[in-house]
Amino acid sequence: MSLVQQNVTTIKNFVGGSWIESTTNEYQDVLDPATGNCIAKVPISTFVDVNKAVEVAETAFHNWKKVPVPKRARILFKYHQLLTDNHEQLAELVTKENGKSYKEAFGEVLRGIECVEFATGAPSLMMGDNLSTIATDIDSQFFRYPIGLVAGISPFNFPMMVPCWMFPIAIACGNTFILKPSERTPLLANRLAELLKEAGLPDGVFNIVHGAHDVVNGLIDHDQVKAISFVGSEPVAQYVYKSAAAKGKRVQALAGAKNHHIVMPDADRKTAIQNIISSTYGSAGQRCMACSAVVAVGESADAFLEAFKHEVDKVKMGNGLNDDVILTPMIREENKKRALAYIDKGIAEGAVLLRDGRKDMKHFSEGNFLGPTIFDHVTPDMSIAKDEIFAPILSVIRADNLHEALEIVNHSRFGNSATLYTDSAKAVRQFREEAEPGMLGVNVGVPAPMAFFPFSGWKNSFFGDLHVNGKDGVAFYTRKKMITSRF
Numbered sequence: 001m002s003l004v005q006q007n008v009t010t011i012k013n014f015v016g017g018s019w020i021e022s023t024t025n026e027y028q029d030v031l032d033p034a035t036g037n038c039i040a041k042v043p044i045s046t047f048v049d050v051n052k053a054v055e056v057a058e059t060a061f062h063n064w065k066k067v068p069v070p071k072r073a074r075i076l077f078k079y080h081q082l083l084t085d086n087h088e089q090l091a092e093l094v095t096k097e098n099g100k101s102y103k104e105a106f107g108e109v110l111r112g113i114e115c116v117e118f119a120t121g122a123p124s125l126m127m128g129d130n131l132s133t134i135a136t137d138i139d140s141q142f143f144r145y146p147i148g149l150v151a152g153i154s155p156f157n158f159p160m161m162v163p164c165w166m167f168p169i170a171i172a173c174g175n176t177f178i179l180k181p182s183e184r185t186p187l188l189a190n191r192l193a194e195l196l197k198e199a200g201l202p203d204g205v206f207n208i209v210h211g212a213h214d215v216v217n218g219l220i221d222h223d224q225v226k227a228i229s230f231v232g233s234e235p236v237a238q239y240v241y242k243s244a245a246a247k248g249k250r251v252q253a254l255a256g257a258k259n260h261h262i263v264m265p266d267a268d269r270k271t272a273i274q275n276i277i278s279s280t281y282g283s284a285g286q287r288c289m290a291c292s293a294v295v296a297v298g299e300s301a302d303a304f305l306e307a308f309k310h311e312v313d314k315v316k317m318g319n320g321l322n323d324d325v326i327l328t329p330m331i332r333e334e335n336k337k338r339a340l341a342y343i344d345k346g347i348a349e350g351a352v353l354l355r356d357g358r359k360d361m362k363h364f365s366e367g368n369f370l371g372p373t374i375f376d377h378v379t380p381d382m383s384i385a386k387d388e389i390f391a392p393i394l395s396v397i398r399a400d401n402l403h404e405a406l407e408i409v410n411h412s413r414f415g416n417s418a419t420l421y422t423d424s425a426k427a428v429r430q431f432r433e434e435a436e437p438g439m440l441g442v443n444v445g446v447p448a449p450m451a452f453f454p455f456s457g458w459k460n461s462f463f464g465d466l467h468v469n470g471k472d473g474v475a476f477y478t479r480k481k482m483i484t485s486r487f
């Protein structure tokens, strides 16, 4: 596999179709998580940079909203083709800046491309509705319109997929867009912008302002920004939701998670083990849909755990660009330190450290590696059961039956996803009816919905009303106008 040749360049903002240097004096290193090498410098942009982008995107909106919807969709068809043609290069870039394995990155790019595929349906998706003779001689109809300039703020863990949850539908619906990518993974976003320009998107419709808090606060403060899509950790999601809503904006804020996998005694053990390994340790556990807690049900739990640990011992750890690697580095040194502190906490809280991933670290002189870690006999009130650790650390909680397992799942303040491993239709029905997470899996390791359905976290995993993707995404980025007529 060829490496993406990435010189240490200072990356620029993308405003009005041009690459613009930020007005800031502050830059951060973008580090390759597998080596610690600096691969680029990202500007921590200022309010001045935000103001400029807002002005440009606001001006572009007045023309873009008038472009016929099928014409907007055709640009996205071209974009879809360009993304597909560059699939491998985009995946390599994701691996380079995020650290996840090339296979995972390839899958992520595909998930992003599917969002563009969905957005090409804008002419049908944006259709309104009507009813003749709603009253005597009166007809009613509604049309959908874009809402204006909208902004997206994304996390480090899906540099391709998460922005693609946002801007393709937003621009297909006639809005203009400002993206603030994670300052830890800013490179992929710039490649997305280059390809949008190549696809023929008019200047100013899609813009990028790199940076951190100041850019986020600048976007929240601007009256011209009509909606904000946020994806990131729970405290920041809450903050963005509250402060942007207080400014009268539409907000969808997707947040953290603690995802449970319930293993029933009748589960296909091989399937459950392979799925849990890939869900827990893939991307070093840094996925909002990662399994971070197993609820092992019944007396077969011991046999299950023994077989599970045996397979975990075989997990290959290393640079995501190497073949067959499952466990890749964590994004930054401080994330690894935080994970190590949770191992100490788990031990102090009385959980049994069944597999200590710290011992695997000695094989790596560089990079933020932590080996697969398993805690057994965890109880629901321990911090390792409650908190999102976002690391390759699994908590195993024991339960006597499905009812007890569901109580454990629903005890969590998060509600992103849960999976049940079983052959029993009755158990599946009980799981579907009683489990509180908004995305459920049955014998599936990562039950992430595809772009055609909403990404539906519940409880503290989501702040807002309309979710990203699917018809929710279209509703979020449009507003309706009703006409009642008598002739």
Ligand code: NAD
Pocket: 153, 154, 155, 156, 157, 158, 162, 180, 181, 182, 183, 211, 212, 213, 216, 217, 231, 232, 233, 234, 236, 237, 254, 255, 256, 257, 287, 288, 388, 390, 416, 455, 457, 461
């Ligand atoms: P993060 O909250 O640190 O950062 C997310 C974005 O917010 C970044 O662009 C960052 O620059 C910005 N930001 C950070 N702190 C801020 C502050 N104080 N004020 C204003 N802006 C701020 O999240 P992360 O570490 O990049 O990503 C991991 C988190 O994202 C995890 O909690 C994960 O569960 C969550 N996530 C959730 C979903 C979902 O669908 N629910 C998907 C992906 C990631």
